[in-house]
Amino acid sequence: MNEQKERELYFLMVLVREFEGRVAALDKQGRLAGGVYSGRGQEAVTVGICHALRPDDWVFPLHRDMGAFLVKGADPDRLMAQIFGRRDGFSKGKDSYLHGGDLSHGIFGATSMLGATLPVAAGMGFKFRMKNEDSVAVAFFGEGASSRGDVHEAMNFAGVHRLPVIFVCENNFYAYSTPNELQFAVENVADRAAGYGLKGEVASGNDLHAVMKAMQKATDRARRGEGPTLIELKTYRYHGHSEHDRAAYRTEEELVAWESRDPIELWEHYLDKRKYDLPAIQAETLAKAQKIVGDAVAFAEASPEPAGAEAMDDLFAMPLGEDR
């Protein structure tokens, strides 16, 4: 990897953290519509998984994967407008952040039902197979969602047809307040891969190198037509389940132990060991990220509220050739 790439990856992680940090602050000020599910602490996951994807690949993020939007190429201005519920957002102000996808950048909107997008990702993989395309579909989900029937069906179908789907389980040890030991009876979620005929990988989700390595292997396999991979990334969310959750079910010591393995600080350590000018890189990167975030907030605030007359627009697909 050259210095430019290493710095680009650092920038992406800082951008995701700054963007989500600002969104969390705006939420506390009561300026947003809908809940906010911070992925602070999980930046190496979305950056490591999405940074090398192609425009024709598709991602299927869940509620904690705002970073996937930014790294897959969504416009930060439109993303912020989506979060504000304004007309320039992806859903044109009809929804909060949660369900807005950006189809022009291969980002599928999540449903509220956890895990329900995984069969859609499998369907996308099936389409790639039918059309002889070498694109991949990447489905994110938490270890809590892994207990859902939809997830089983998606993995089984993808395994049977050897589809180019990469299932990415972000195991952050709690599904709201439910700990791993009350969620599944195996050691790793990825242990289930064998039961579906998938390749299973377990890696640290805080170590960007480890995430990229697992993703590279999975992408190569998928593009070669060798079938799906289930990657489980062990990581941790610093905030509660959502901004209103004080996360009293975990200890301060546990949180600090994970913060001391922070993915961005780990990468800074790496840049420093590479003998780059870390203080200069930090200052330049932070300023660049904060400018993008500040501009996005200004854009979103200037974006109009949707008009009442638009409420029924875009709700139903019309038969081909018909407008409305």
Ligand SMILES: Cc1ncc(C[n+]2csc(CCOP(=O)(O)OP(=O)(O)O)c2C)c(N)n1
């Ligand atoms: C089928 C279903 N059950 C319950 C919920 C309520 N719910 C929303 S997020 C969440 C926790 C999910 O945990 P996990 O899948 O591990 O993802 P994380 O929030 O940890 O990133 C729950 C229980 C839901 N949205 N859908």
